[in-house]
Amino acid sequence: MSNVTSLSVNGMRYPIDVDPEISLLAVLRDHLGLTGSKYGCGEGQCGACTVLIDGYPRRSCITKVGTIAAKQVTTIEGLHKDGRLHPVQQAFLEIGALQCGYCTSGMIVTASALLKSNLDPGEQDIVRFMEGNICRCGTYQRIIAAIRMAARMMKEVPS
Amino acid sequence: MNRDVMDSPSREPERYELDSQPMYHFELGRRDFFRVFGGGIVIACLLEKGLAVQESGRNRRGSDEGLPQDIAAWLHIGEDGGVTVYTGKVEVGQNSRTSLTQAVAEELRVSPAVIRMVMGDTDLTPFDMGTFGSRTTPTMNPQLRKAASAARNLLIDLAARTWQTDRGRLIAKDGEVRDPETRRAIAYRALAKGQKLARAISAVDPLSPAAQWTVMGKSVPKVDGKDIVTGKHIYPSDIKLSKMLHGKVLRPPSFGATPVSIDTRTAEAIPGVTVVHDGNFVGVAAPSEQAALRALTEIRVEWKSVPQPSSKELFEYLKKNAEPGEGQQDRRGQTTGSVENGLGAADQRLQATYTVAYIAHAPLEPRAAVAQWEGGKLTVWTGTQRPFGVRGELAEAFRIPEDHVRVHMPDMGSGYGGKHTGDAAVEAARLARAAGRPVRLAWTREEEFTWAYFRPAGVIEVSSGVKRDGTITAWEFHNYNSGSAGIGSPYDIPNQRIEFHATQSPLRQGSYRALAATANHFARESHMDELAHALQMNPLEFRLKNLKDSRLRAVYEAAAHKFGWGKAKSLPGQGFGIAGGFEKGGYVATCAEVSVDPSSRQVRIVRVVTAFDCGAVINPDQLRNQIEGANVMGIGGALFEAIEFENGHILNARFSHYRVPRFSDAPLIEVVLMDRKDLPSVGAGETPIVGLAPAVGNAIFDATGNRLRSLPMAPNGVKM
Numbered sequence: 001m002s003n004v005t006s007l008s009v010n011g012m013r014y015p016i017d018v019d020p021e022i023s024l025l026a027v028l029r030d031h032l033g034l035t036g037s038k039y040g041c042g043e044g045q046c047g048a049c050t051v052l053i054d055g056y057p058r059r060s061c062i063t064k065v066g067t068i069a070a071k072q073v074t075t076i077e078g079l080h081k082d083g084r085l086h087p088v089q090q091a092f093l094e095i096g097a098l099q100c101g102y103c104t105s106g107m108i109v110t111a112s113a114l115l116k117s118n119l120d121p122g123e124q125d126i127v128r129f130m131e132g133n134i135c136r137c138g139t140y141q142r143i144i145a146a147i148r149m150a151a152r153m154m155k156e157v158p159s
Numbered sequence: 160m161n162r163d164v165m166d167s168p169s170r171e172p173e174r175y176e177l178d179s180q181p182m183y184h185f186e187l188g189r190r191d192f193f194r195v196f197g198g199g200i201v202i203a204c205l206l207e208k209g210l211a212v213q214e215s216g217r218n219r220r221g222s223d224e225g226l227p228q229d230i231a232a233w234l235h236i237g238e239d240g241g242v243t244v245y246t247g248k249v250e251v252g253q254n255s256r257t258s259l260t261q262a263v264a265e266e267l268r269v270s271p272a273v274i275r276m277v278m279g280d281t282d283l284t285p286f287d288m289g290t291f292g293s294r295t296t297p298t299m300n301p302q303l304r305k306a307a308s309a310a311r312n313l314l315i316d317l318a319a320r321t322w323q324t325d326r327g328r329l330i331a332k333d334g335e336v337r338d339p340e341t342r343r344a345i346a347y348r349a350l351a352k353g354q355k356l357a358r359a360i361s362a363v364d365p366l367s368p369a370a371q372w373t374v375m376g377k378s379v380p381k382v383d384g385k386d387i388v389t390g391k392h393i394y395p396s397d398i399k400l401s402k403m404l405h406g407k408v409l410r411p412p413s414f415g416a417t418p419v420s421i422d423t424r425t426a427e428a429i430p431g432v433t434v435v436h437d438g439n440f441v442g443v444a445a446p447s448e449q450a451a452l453r454a455l456t457e458i459r460v461e462w463k464s465v466p467q468p469s470s471k472e473l474f475e476y477l478k479k480n481a482e483p484g485e486g487q488q489d490r491r492g493q494t495t496g497s498v499e500n501g502l503g504a505a506d507q508r509l510q511a512t513y514t515v516a517y518i519a520h521a522p523l524e525p526r527a528a529v530a531q532w533e534g535g536k537l538t539v540w541t542g543t544q545r546p547f548g549v550r551g552e553l554a555e556a557f558r559i560p561e562d563h564v565r566v567h568m569p570d571m572g573s574g575y576g577g578k579h580t581g582d583a584a585v586e587a588a589r590l591a592r593a594a595g596r597p598v599r600l601a602w603t604r605e606e607e608f609t610w611a612y613f614r615p616a617g618v619i620e621v622s623s624g625v626k627r628d629g630t631i632t633a634w635e636f637h638n639y640n641s642g643s644a645g646i647g648s649p650y651d652i653p654n655q656r657i658e659f660h661a662t663q664s665p666l667r668q669g670s671y672r673a674l675a676a677t678a679n680h681f682a683r684e685s686h687m688d689e690l691a692h693a694l695q696m697n698p699l700e701f702r703l704k705n706l707k708d709s710r711l712r713a714v715y716e717a718a719a720h721k722f723g724w725g726k727a728k729s730l731p732g733q734g735f736g737i738a739g740g741f742e743k744g745g746y747v748a749t750c751a752e753v754s755v756d757p758s759s760r761q762v763r764i765v766r767v768v769t770a771f772d773c774g775a776v777i778n779p780d781q782l783r784n785q786i787e788g789a790n791v792m793g794i795g796g797a798l799f800e801a802i803e804f805e806n807g808h809i810l811n812a813r814f815s816h817y818r819v820p821r822f823s824d825a826p827l828i829e830v831v832l833m834d835r836k837d838l839p840s841v842g843a844g845e846t847p848i849v850g851l852a853p854a855v856g857n858a859i860f861d862a863t864g865n866r867l868r869s870l871p872m873a874p875n876g877v878k879m
Binding site: 019022026029030033034035036037038039040041042043045046048075076077079080085089092093096098099100101102103104105108126127130131133134135136137138139140141142143144 | 447
């Protein structure tokens with residue numbers, strides 16, 4: 001298979017030249033300098049590397065870049081627009097839903113995908129959707145509260 | 160693998176030593192502060208004698224002139240009015256960057272927004288032994304407050320001189336000095352302009368009492384929160400330098416395995432790859448992580464392995480290998496009276512053994528470092544709780560003076576006591592020296608689970624006696640290997656023997672959030688519950704009957720009140736438990752409600768109430784966050800986390816095999832803050848974890864009648 005020569009991330013087209021077998025996470029971090037997506041486990045178990053691919057949350061550490069070359073990738077760096085934070089980002093700040101923050105990018109990206117399909121998630125909906133994301137600092141209760149707050153904000157001001 | 164890194168911070172020679180000259184207007188010795196940082200005002204905060212040894216790990220040299228000599232932190236007010244604070248403490252998710260900012264803002268009377276904290280950079284910040292033991296709040300916080308208070312007084316002096324007026328009528332507020340009578344005001348930046356004024360202070364300037372705090376005591380949001388939620392914050396593993404290579408280390412196939420022969424020729428022949436074989440170290444550096452991994456597979460090694468213990472025989476192993484003779488007496492000196500007499504006087508006697516497994520910290524960011532050599536000098540960016548300790552490790556490894564090594568510690572993806580060592584830093588530096596280019600080395604999750612260190616496993620034997628009325632008459636407590644933190648009982652027992660027994664550890668072990676206080680509280684508070692049930696007493700009343708300490712009584716009563724302790728069970732499988740204790744200056748009581756599914760026997764923690772007293776609260780919301788997080792982290796060790804190992808192999812070195820608490824495990828957590836404004840603030844990142852496991856175990860007993868004495872208690876549900 002020939003090398004991947006371009007990638008669309010956060011609405012920008014990046015020229016690259018990489019082995020299609022390497023992970024999307026490595027391309028984002030090492031080639032494009034987008035280090036907001038984190039390595040946590042390398043096996044799709046912790047969610048720290050979560051990005052949106054055509055709007056769906058995916059684990060970039062186990063996604064080979066060759067399989068998504070034609071798709072739209074959104075990372076944490078692409079969620080805020082024109083200096084305005086995404087409501088989930090805003091809510092994480094207001095609730096204080098983080099400690100070390102290493103899981104935060106993956107949490108926010110995953111939550112943004114949940115709220116795209118469900119603006120009125122109950123606690124169980126949130127738990128089910130977010131279950132694949134680990135926060136070792138244990139801020140789960142706050143993250144749930146932040147997602148609910150973001151949902152309220154998005155309902156009030158539809159983007 | 161018996162290397163024990165628990166509580167063994169390296170002792171450092173004195174550094175930043177000031178000449179014992181007059182204490183004011185001094186020069187900062189080797190560093191020309193103003194050349195580096197620009198003009199303005201500098202306040203150096205000095206450690207007092209005694210505290211210096213304790214906090215810095217340095218023994219004072221010779222003279223006994225009674226003058227403080229060690230700098231704990233310094234503070235710079237620039238000519239633009241910006242305030243920069245330099246401290247060797249680091250931010251690892253415990254919120255010290257914000258809480259220390261609050262301390263300076265409070266005493267300097269400025270907005271937190273004008274303060275920049277430089278933390279854990281060994282070239283810029285004063286020596287600090289490390290960020291552990293919940294010491295940042297009780298020690299660094301008041302030191303920075305003193306420095307800020309001194310700075311404020313100095314600014315008032317300068318204003319008084321400028322206006323030729325009595326300083327007593329001036330006040331400092333909102334970044335300026337004001338004269339309320341003349342309504343004049345002058346900004347700090349105007350006062351700092353053109354100055355090169357340095358002062359060293361010790362504990363003289365009075366601090367604002369907690370009742371008058373306006374910035375401390377408030378839920379100030381995390382100062383760098385926006386950088387984190389936008390993915391902009393640079394963690395240690397995000398550091399990138401130009402021409403940087405990626406490193407990988409060849410790990411032995413099992414603990415204790417040594418190479419018999421190593422053939423690196425094929426790997427060395429790969430263009431762009433540097434191979435290092437130096438003693439036991441074998442590693443590669445390559446232009447990408449993938450290329451480094453490929454090169455690693457080209458190294459041919461024949462290993463010789465030696466048999467290693469396995470987790471199946473762990474507890475027998477710990478007992479069998481205990482150091483002979485009596486154990487170390489508890490450092491709080493609780494060996495009093497005669498246990499034999501106490502047991503003789505008891506109406507009921509109880510003996511039980513409790514065990515705790517090895518568990519992994521599993522910080523979400525594995526160890527990572529970037530190392531760069533320039534003309535014999537080494538600069539390393541790495542995630543560690545002990546940047547100065549890592550500097551020492553690097554200097555020793557490469558036989559260079561410590562002032563040739565600079566360690567930067569960008570706020571990292573947590574540690575929980577698990578990142579005291581500089582393993583990745585040493586590895587990256589070794590490869591960088593050979594490659595002649597900067598090298599980044601980031602551990603994989605499997606490496607982190609295997610080659611870091613673990614919370615010690617342990618065996619705890621308790622023997623006790625009680626009278627029919629609930630008075631405890633005897634308490635004997637032997638801890639094998641977990642450690643002595645929190646080993647002393649807070650209950651008033653006339654006859655006690657409490658000992659810690661060192662033993663051989665089959666795995667590399669070290670600090671973990673709250674150290675052994677988690678294990679010791681689990682054993683003690685489970686045993687207290689067993690005694691209460693043996694006497695058919697309410698477990699809370701039984702504790703209070705044997706407890707005089709007013710602060711511990713207060714948290715018990717507060718937690719019980721909020722929880723509704725004493726209410727009848729209303730659901731099948733429901734159970735309530737309570738536990739508490741004292742550690743690192745903090746008092747905690749935890750109530751837990753569990754639900755045990757009658758068919759699957761799975762335990763769900765439904766609700767937790769924690770009451771906590773850590774003196775005057777500095778940031779209520781972030782304190783709640785820490786207490787909630789400690790409880791969630793505690794769930795893993797309480798119910799299901801355990802490192803499984805066999806003959807030198809970790810069997811569950813991945814998140815798919817090692818279960819950590821997730822969203823569905825998190826209960827409703829309610830926090831009661833005592834906020835004792837009359838008492839000094841102490842740390843809060845660790846102690847709240849100690850009540851969770853025993854409270855949950857006691858609740859499981861209440862629900863099922865099963866007494867679970869081994870952590871984790873229910874990895875596969877509660878057995879019948």
